[in-house]
Amino acid sequence: MFDIGVGELLVILIVTVVVIGPKDLPLAMRTAGRWIGKMRRVSAHVRSGIDAMVREAELEDMEKKWKAQNEEIMRRSAALTEAEAGAPLMTGPPPLDEPPVADPPAPIAPSRPGRVAVVKIGNHAEASEEDTVREPILPARPHTGEDDV
Secondary structure, X not given: OOOOOHHHHHHHHHHHHHHHOOOOHHHHHHHHHHHHHHHHHHHHHHHHHHHHHHHHHHHHHHHHHHHHHHHHHHHHHHHXXXXXXXXXXXXXXXXOOOOOOOOOOOOOOOOOOOOOOEEEEOOEEEEXXXXXXXXXOOOXXXXXXXXXX
């Protein structure tokens, strides 16, 4: 970008030492370094933002191409299938003319005491005598040490 040779760099260094002075030169270099660092960070941030916008634009173009190719492939596939079968190709779920046949529900066994198993037979629900509701079992009292004598 800048074509600065060794001679020009030496002239800049001598002018800087004469103008700023050897005492204030470290402070001036530190300040210049901070400014240069800030400029680099800002330029890197702007460059990454531009790169992200370019990538998004490229992705949108690729998605449009892929969608067009996919539609073309689907059209060709549908045309070939219709030509082979002699009937239009069904492209959606089957129509619901009849409700689906469901298996009868299995009897439910109680998983914990206190629950009742219900068996459905036709439109009637019956509970068996074995599966009646039981009283819950209370936990034992916590040991406090008062009964030990």
